[in-house]
Amino acid sequence: MPNFKLDDREIPFEKGETIIKAAWRVGVEIPHYCWHPGLSVAANCRMCLVEIEPAPGGRAMMLDIMKWDAAKNDYVPDRKPKLQPACQVQAVDGMVVRSTTSKHAAEARAHVQEFLLVNHPVDCPICDQAGECKLQDYWMSEQRTFKRMRDEPVHKPKGVVFGDTIVYDAERCITCTRCIRVCDELVGDHMLDLRERGNRNEVVLAPGRKLEGDYTLMTEHVCPVGALTSSHFRFKARVWTLKETATVCPGCATGCNMYLDVDPREQRAYRNRPRDNEAVNRFWMCDDGMMSYLREHEGRVVKARLGRDGGREDSKVPAALDRAAEAIAKVPAGKLAVLLGAQFSTEDNLVLAAFAKAVGASVYLTAKAPWRADKILRHADQNPNRAGATAVAGGSVGSLQDLLAAAAAGQVQGIVGLGADVDVDANALAPLSRIGEVVLFLSHEGPLARFATVVLPAASWAEADGSFVNAKRLAQPFKRALPPKGDALPAWDLIARLGRAMNLDLSYTKLREVRAALLAQAPEAHPDSRPMAVSADAGAQAQKGA
Amino acid sequence: MFWIQAFVKIALIVGVLVNMAAILLWVERKQSAMMQDRIGPNRAAIVVGSVRIRAAGLIHSIADGIKMIWKEDWEPTGGDKLLYRLAPIIALVPALCLFAVIPFGPTLHVAHLRDLWSPEWATETTGTVIPMRIATLDVGLLYVFAVAGAGVIGAALAGWSSNNKFSLLGGLRASSQMVSYEVAMGLSLVGSFMIYQSVQPGDMVNWQMQHCWGIFVQPLAFILFATSAIAETKRVPFDVPEGESEVVAGYFTEYAGLKFGMFASGELVEVCTSSALLVVVFLGGWQLPFVQNTGLEFHYLGIDVSWHWAHIVVVLVGLLTFIVKVLVLVFLQLQIRWTLPRFRYDQIMMLGWKILLPLALLNVLLTGFGILFFNGLPTPGAMTP
Amino acid sequence: MTATTKVIRKPQRTMADQSYVIELVKGLGVTLKHFFKGTRQMVTGTTPDLEKHPYADGIATVQYPEEKRPYAQRWRGVHRLTHRDDGSPRCVACLCCSTACPAQCIYIKPAEYAEGDKRRGYERYPEEFVIDELRCIFCGFCVEACPCDAIRMDTGYHMTALDDRASFIYDKAQLMSHVGQDGTQKSANPRHEPGDPTHPGVTRLHGGH
Ligand code: SF4
Ligand code: SF4
Ligand code: SF4
Numbered sequence A: 001m002p003n004f005k006l007d008d009r010e011i012p013f014e015k016g017e018t019i020i021k022a023a024w025r026v027g028v029e030i031p032h033y034c035w036h037p038g039l040s041v042a043a044n045c046r047m048c049l050v051e052i053e054p055a056p057g058g059r060a061m062m063l064d065i066m067k068w069d070a071a072k073n074d075y076v077p078d079r080k081p082k083l084q085p086a087c088q089v090q091a092v093d094g095m096v097v098r099s100t101t102s103k104h105a106a107e108a109r110a111h112v113q114e115f116l117l118v119n120h121p122v123d124c125p126i127c128d129q130a131g132e133c134k135l136q137d138y139w140m141s142e143q144r145t146f147k148r149m150r151d152e153p154v155h156k157p158k159g160v161v162f163g164d165t166i167v168y169d170a171e172r173c174i175t176c177t178r179c180i181r182v183c184d185e186l187v188g189d190h191m192l193d194l195r196e197r198g199n200r201n202e203v204v205l206a207p208g209r210k211l212e213g214d215y216t217l218m219t220e221h222v223c224p225v226g227a228l229t230s231s232h233f234r235f236k237a238r239v240w241t242l243k244e245t246a247t248v249c250p251g252c253a254t255g256c257n258m259y260l261d262v263d264p265r266e267q268r269a270y271r272n273r274p275r276d277n278e279a280v281n282r283f284w285m286c287d288d289g290m291m292s293y294l295r296e297h298e299g300r301v302v303k304a305r306l307g308r309d310g311g312r313e314d315s316k317v318p319a320a321l322d323r324a325a326e327a328i329a330k331v332p333a334g335k336l337a338v339l340l341g342a343q344f345s346t347e348d349n350l351v352l353a354a355f356a357k358a359v360g361a362s363v364y365l366t367a368k369a370p371w372r373a374d375k376i377l378r379h380a381d382q383n384p385n386r387a388g389a390t391a392v393a394g395g396s397v398g399s400l401q402d403l404l405a406a407a408a409a410g411q412v413q414g415i416v417g418l419g420a421d422v423d424v425d426a427n428a429l430a431p432l433s434r435i436g437e438v439v440l441f442l443s444h445e446g447p448l449a450r451f452a453t454v455v456l457p458a459a460s461w462a463e464a465d466g467s468f469v470n471a472k473r474l475a476q477p478f479k480r481a482l483p484p485k486g487d488a489l490p491a492w493d494l495i496a497r498l499g500r501a502m503n504l505d506l507s508y509t510k511l512r513e514v515r516a517a518l519l520a521q522a523p524e525a526h527p528d529s530r531p532m533a534v535s536a537d538a539g540a541q542a543q544k545g546a
Numbered sequence B: 001m002f003w004i005q006a007f008v009k010i011a012l013i014v015g016v017l018v019n020m021a022a023i024l025l026w027v028e029r030k031q032s033a034m035m036q037d038r039i040g041p042n043r044a045a046i047v048v049g050s051v052r053i054r055a056a057g058l059i060h061s062i063a064d065g066i067k068m069i070w071k072e073d074w075e076p077t078g079g080d081k082l083l084y085r086l087a088p089i090i091a092l093v094p095a096l097c098l099f100a101v102i103p104f105g106p107t108l109h110v111a112h113l114r115d116l117w118s119p120e121w122a123t124e125t126t127g128t129v130i131p132m133r134i135a136t137l138d139v140g141l142l143y144v145f146a147v148a149g150a151g152v153i154g155a156a157l158a159g160w161s162s163n164n165k166f167s168l169l170g171g172l173r174a175s176s177q178m179v180s181y182e183v184a185m186g187l188s189l190v191g192s193f194m195i196y197q198s199v200q201p202g203d204m205v206n207w208q209m210q211h212c213w214g215i216f217v218q219p220l221a222f223i224l225f226a227t228s229a230i231a232e233t234k235r236v237p238f239d240v241p242e243g244e245s246e247v248v249a250g251y252f253t254e255y256a257g258l259k260f261g262m263f264a265s266g267e268l269v270e271v272c273t274s275s276a277l278l279v280v281v282f283l284g285g286w287q288l289p290f291v292q293n294t295g296l297e298f299h300y301l302g303i304d305v306s307w308h309w310a311h312i313v314v315v316l317v318g319l320l321t322f323i324v325k326v327l328v329l330v331f332l333q334l335q336i337r338w339t340l341p342r343f344r345y346d347q348i349m350m351l352g353w354k355i356l357l358p359l360a361l362l363n364v365l366l367t368g369f370g371i372l373f374f375n376g377l378p379t380p381g382a383m384t385p
Numbered sequence C: 001m002t003a004t005t006k007v008i009r010k011p012q013r014t015m016a017d018q019s020y021v022i023e024l025v026k027g028l029g030v031t032l033k034h035f036f037k038g039t040r041q042m043v044t045g046t047t048p049d050l051e052k053h054p055y056a057d058g059i060a061t062v063q064y065p066e067e068k069r070p071y072a073q074r075w076r077g078v079h080r081l082t083h084r085d086d087g088s089p090r091c092v093a094c095l096c097c098s099t100a101c102p103a104q105c106i107y108i109k110p111a112e113y114a115e116g117d118k119r120r121g122y123e124r125y126p127e128e129f130v131i132d133e134l135r136c137i138f139c140g141f142c143v144e145a146c147p148c149d150a151i152r153m154d155t156g157y158h159m160t161a162l163d164d165r166a167s168f169i170y171d172k173a174q175l176m177s178h179v180g181q182d183g184t185q186k187s188a189n190p191r192h193e194p195g196d197p198t199h200p201g202v203t204r205l206h207g208g209h
């Protein structure tokens, strides 16, 4: 691999790569605003200027300048090397690039930074970007001088509503055009544009348009400053009180990698952010996925309950488990059906599959109905873990349709299920009301919940460690971000407890044990089986907050 | 007539003493405040219209009384209910009873109230006579010791019946301390008995009227008695029985409301009684220097003044003198209470047994020698008072 | 080098000390001196003016609340929220104070101004602003942290003793009702309000977006 030298470090690069990208790959950040690893090069912010030494024997590109000489109290002629944008210049083998070690580059960065702040409102107290703002970061690392301009800054429109999801503040905008490039290059829809020049430069909607589609929140995600804010997160929290957890979007079978940001003081999820993974979602997520953090708080089942229809009552988990064990014991042999859940982790499904095997039940799958797919990220299958659930069941499971048919034929008299989602018409569920005992492990309410005779509260995907297998058969682990709500416990734990209450051999008490079983039974669904070359983690770190 | 007299006097004394307790509470607070550069209690007020009567903090004593009455009368479970209720009574009543034998003024001859001046009355004993004391007992001060000794039972019972280890410790300390100091107290007065040739307080005052105040013939005894008397009241510096830094509040830890009030006022009444005793035995009782039964008599240094007063005036001056003397001593006792730090328990015991007791015995010995020296060997007849 | 030693003799107690009587009289002298001085001052009404001579001899009691010692300018009392000219809170709900608060006793619910408000889009405001004064340690970090001079502790009020916890939970209305020691409720860091003449932005050609 060819190399170039950045300050003191040898950096390998692939042919055609820019300096900044090669550095980003190995986790070295060259200050920048307009460049984004997932977007084309605009080279308009000039923050990434570096000094490139002339090739051996080559002639240095020098500029004649006037320099202030304090001793003479006058400007004197001087020369300085011409700096070049690292985001645009392609790396060449043996090139010597100086960024942090160049005083000219440092000076240039300080001046670009000061220039960007000339008309900036410095709204930080009311700006949602504060704490993860590039202007703030680079002020600290590159500038550290006070504003010299004494005039009132140019004022521009604030709080411009770009669409249902995005609000724009022109005063804070540094017109880096990242947002415009997201629309152009990711979505392929030129919804945003620039108008005016210089001081008055600002981002506007394309005439007659508003910001819409499935990727609007990505504009906010790439905005390096607080110019674009998302209306759902706007004014709700401060980023420095949030704690990020690396997790996976539960929205669809793509399994976009993301961070779930929670406020540990309130135990509340506040937003999702895409987590870079070249193999899955690159740098992006769709709007529905970005909003999936709301699922942590909406429609949750947090208490055990017994009884169906009018006779429902809340219960404690141990009592409900005993009741469930009794109920299942009453079901005649061979008449029990087990419903795996495509919305639940592979670990949950594995333990339920083991349970099904132990009691000799037939195995089906609950899943959500397909949704709108696109060619960017969204997969038609709304279920994050259909592949994982299928894998632990030995490669094939019956659908809910099959279960309904079996129920109608009287072959099923009891159900143990994970999740309440259905991919059929709600009216078609009628045969279920004839089934005497339906034990459901639920993190969320759903159409099936109304048939349950015993409901046990299961942890949501954000409340337990686990893994999903996406449509590309990539098993991806996710971490617990919050403690389970109410009486909830991880579903695999509840199922194992139920098994033990029925004297079955389900001895799982730790996730470690479940994962070991997973490795033995369905190694391809184990998260460690993930083909690597996935995440440029160092780059992801450098890009955090961008 | 005798019963009416006795009843009036008892009512008067008890009334004065109980109210004195309330007033002393105020005095104590104010006095300590002044000593410590503070203002002391002054917030409690009786509001009449827009006027707040604060009476320099006196209202606090009333408020305290009201508070004590309305406080929940809590009783510890597991204690001895009967003894628990009895204890504060035993602590307060003896303190009040002590006053029964203390003469607080010259004898009032009713017959002489009418004639403003008749010098003969001073020797006359006819007609109705109202002695300014409740009871004239032959045993005199021995009664005082007997009754004062009963006070310890109150503290001991309180400590025992509270079913609380701190109370018990306090009760133990109280009884051992009071028993110890009773000994020194009794012995310290023996010298006075020898000189006055009587155990009757009235005779003692008469002796002092004719000769000189007891403090001049018995200075050591005065200090010994005063010390033991303060120890008997269980107040600082002798307050280990209720040393709050060690035993919470000692024997009355478990007492609240009026029962606690009885302990507290018992203490203050004891201060009054001990002061009265000191006055009677050592400071000439109601007697003012140069004032005789007939009026002012000054026959020294070549000056002869003989100013005869009406009988009622003599009696009133005597009464007033007694009260003032007692109040001065009370004031001094309070001052000592706010000046000295608390003694350690072993120091108290050492002081009682190893210092006061030997000194009291020494005092008896010295007094004996003194009497021998001045009077020669007594003849049997001289012993009659 | 030789060390110089200074022998400090243990004070010897004399017979007079031991007898305690003389020492007692001396002690009584001290307390009596104070007693008479204090009594004279009280009776004649010549207690020292502690505001002017805080270390004067004699009675050292301040009759709070009738008399108050003036607080230092920087004394940290109960919080207040400063006002804008129109009486709304200066606070922009940035949560800097609640972040800085070591006792975590500030709860702020930020919100956007209502539709139609001229500040909508410009700023956020505290829909709820609650300080638990029982938890507060009166460190003043919140005041230091505030970028808007919206929160201050210059009221000169101290926490009074109240008999239920709820009374110590100060809400926005209560905090806004407090007045500074200087008698005003204004912020020293006002802001160009959108729409007011000092705000140059609105005169720009394409200002009305
Ligand atoms: S964009 Fe950055 S610098 Fe500007 S107000 Fe927001 S946080 Fe502050
Ligand atoms: S809104 Fe943000 S991303 Fe778009 S041009 Fe302005 S600063 Fe860049
Ligand atoms: S004074 Fe300190 S503890 Fe109190 S609210 Fe302010 S920051 Fe919190």
Ligand code: SF4
Pocket: A125, C090, C091, C092, C093, C094, C095, C096, C097, C098, C108, C142, C145, C146, C147, C148, C149, C150, C151
């Ligand atoms: S009081 Fe100040 S620091 Fe606190 S939220 Fe309001 S503006 Fe921010």
Ligand code: FES
Pocket: A031, A032, A033, A034, A035, A042, A043, A044, A045, A046, A047, A048, A049, A085, A086, A087, A088
């Ligand atoms: S990052 Fe290179 S010019 Fe903006």
